[in-house]
Amino acid sequence: MLEAIDLRKTYGDYEALKGLNLKVDAGEIYCLLGANGAGKTTTINLFLNFIDPTSGVAKVNGLDTSQAGLETKKYLAYIPETVMLYGGLTGIENLDYFARLGGHDRYTRADYLRFFKRVGLQEAAINKRVAGYSKGMRQKVGIAIALAKQAKALLLDEPTSGLDPKASNEFSELLTQLQSEGAAILMATHDLFRAKETGTRIGIMREGRLVREMSTDEVSHADVERIYLEHMH
Numbered sequence: 001m002l003e004a005i006d007l008r009k010t011y012g013d014y015e016a017l018k019g020l021n022l023k024v025d026a027g028e029i030y031c032l033l034g035a036n037g038a039g040k041t042t043t044i045n046l047f048l049n050f051i052d053p054t055s056g057v058a059k060v061n062g063l064d065t066s067q068a069g070l071e072t073k074k075y076l077a078y079i080p081e082t083v084m085l086y087g088g089l090t091g092i093e094n095l096d097y098f099a100r101l102g103g104h105d106r107y108t109r110a111d112y113l114r115f116f117k118r119v120g121l122q123e124a125a126i127n128k129r130v131a132g133y134s135k136g137m138r139q140k141v142g143i144a145i146a147l148a149k150q151a152k153a154l155l156l157d158e159p160t161s162g163l164d165p166k167a168s169n170e171f172s173e174l175l176t177q178l179q180s181e182g183a184a185i186l187m188a189t190h191d192l193f194r195a196k197e198t199g200t201r202i203g204i205m206r207e208g209r210l211v212r213e214m215s216t217d218e219v220s221h222a223d224v225e226r227i228y229l230e231h232m233h
């Protein structure tokens with residue numbers, strides 16, 4: 001569903017991404033780890049077609065994002081550290097707006113309530129302005145938008161950063177649900193514990209390169225930390 005083929009990105013003389021090859025299939029949660037500046041956000045931005053590659057290809061559902069940016073966005077949901085929503089609109093108004101933007105204009109209020117129920121957003125909050133929402137509530141709206149868009153792939157950039165452990169755990173459970181329904185999930189994170197707990201595979205990036213890949217069922221939490229640190233030296 002998501003595939004990077006020899007993907008490179010340079011900014012001036014600086015090579016942020018040095019030939020990345022990566023594949024995330026339907027039903028996988030692939031966690032990208034790496035120090036600040038390793039190239040995780042650049043990778044996600046290339047899949048989102050926020051930026052164009054210097055060379056190589058980022059594919060979504062078999063389509064080159066730099067050739068078919070609009071088409072590929074239909075399949076994607078994006079959840080950054082803080083989901084960007086319209087603060088002056090309520091939760092349900094935001095969901096309606098983003099669902100329509102994604103080409104889904106037949107949802108009823110009952111449908112939206114169902115999406116919010118699935119993500120565990122309290123009914124009392126749905127009709128309140130998003131400006132008053134906590135970070136965890138905003139992330140839940142982000143997942144509700146992904147559900148409404150029927151996204152085949154999710155791109156997540158440090159989505160649990162700044163969430164308390166309970167909110168982070170709830171968020172991870174929602175990801176596991178989406179995964180079991182066949183979504184392909186690529187998540188950049190610094191949270192080694194969550195990567196092992198929630199991910200199916202882990203990739204470690206360093207200085208624009210993928211230096212290690214592993215299946216989470218082959219390693220313990222301690223292994224993940226040890227291997228990660230080995231690659232940071």
Ligand SMILES: Nc1ncnc2c1ncn2[C@@H]1O[C@H](COP(=O)(O)OP(=O)(O)OP(=O)(O)O)[C@@H](O)[C@H]1O
Pocket residue numbers: 011014016034035036037038039040041042043188
């Ligand atoms: N627009 C830009 N212009 C110049 N350099 C950039 C630009 N965007 C990113 N970079 C550089 O590219 C490198 C990779 O950045 P990127 O944001 O992909 O790293 P990251 O792994 O996501 O880091 P973090 O964990 O801090 O989010 C960094 O050295 C960064 O300074």
